Amino acid sequence: MPDGIVLPFEGVADAPVAAAPLPLRVSKLRLEAGGQALIDGIDLALAPSGVTMVMGPNGAGKSLLLRLLHGLVPASSGEICWGGLPLDEVRGRQAMVFQKPVLLRRSVAANVDFVLKSRGARDDRRRDALLEHVGLLDRARQPARLLSGGEQQRLALARALATGPEVLFLDEPTASLDPASVGMIEDIVRAARASGTKIIFVSHDIGQARRLADDVVFLHGGRLAEHSRASRFFSSPLSEAAARYLDGGLLY
């Protein structure tokens, strides 16, 4: 199938019922820079629950798509609509964890406190519960920037979860981490998914995508090449680009 063909979303058979419905509809989304289309006319519909894995080779536009959906980058044209609401009205109901965690120059606990306080909900018990959830309660008083890479990413996740997001964007949160850290982060993602949070996850790791994904959005050259249920994507991808990617024929 040629690139740029949008397939109908097939639904997520085993996804949990969402606590808060924020289904996404994107139409004709386009981002241009320097006369070049970085995101080129994407139409997409996502269910309000489950884990959507965004995959594709380097330069496909995965991270850009996440930033567009979260409102960090303004689109050149097109429409993004969450649960019937414009993006500006739902941004506070979303959170994002970046590939390289951006931690404040404060203690582990103060990093979570900062987010809770910014929402007017400073609560030491909630903070401690979040830190315990990500396995960092015993490090609460340490400077955040002295944590290991995996611990820093878990703290970034705790901070994101502190906002009680209905949609959680994860931009390659396990890149360059050791297998134990990857496993811990995947457990946190599963728990968030089980609690009804919609997860939109960028990953290059096909094994990780198989473990976590309910559906896969595959991008190639800034276009949507395929959007399928995970089981179907990995067994019989519909787009030629995805098939080549899974066979290792496209650069990661």
Next chain:
Amino acid sequence: MQDYSEILGLAAGLVLSGDADLAEIVGLSLQVSLTATALACLIGLPLGALVATTRFPGRGAVLVTLNALMGLPPVVVGLFVYLHLSRAGPLGFLGLLYTPTAMIIAQTILITPIVAALSRQVLEDLHAEYSEQFRSFCLNKTQVIGAVLWDGRYALLTVALAGFGRAVAEVGAVMIVGGNIDHLTRVMTTAIALETSKGELALALALGIVLMVLALGVNAAVHGVRATAARQAYA
């Protein structure tokens, strides 16, 4: 003309004996310059943070102006404040000319651009690192400025130090608006200028020694704080 070593001995004696005149002059210098530094930080740090974290039309012109104001000549600031505080000036009714308050006002005007411009440079780098995460948190401008000021606190100590150094070492502004009145507005720099012109080199040199020791001491203290911060990975 006294012998150099004799002057140095007399100066050291004045410092070590805790001479009352010397202590008074040093005390007033510190009071004026520390107050001016505190006021300049109160105005300059939020201003620097605002410029560092905001994109607006004419920002380039604001940056050029801020940087240019860092080189304000103290005598010009002194003259400006003098014109406003003199009897014929718009603020003459306050009766502040030739008081420590006038000196504080002049030094605050002199170093606020330094604090604002230097803090802008420090905080702009910090904000570049944080900005995407802050937008993700949907923070408002006040929260962003508060966060970068707090997280940049150790780097901003150096900025405050630069402001204090400029204030405590300048002579032109305090001379014009303070008048170098004995027991009222005489500070270290004006006293050094006066005593030198009178040929009283021992007191001038003693004040010079105190000024140097102060500068070294403050620098060492800030360096110590920053090193501690770096060890704790806050820097």
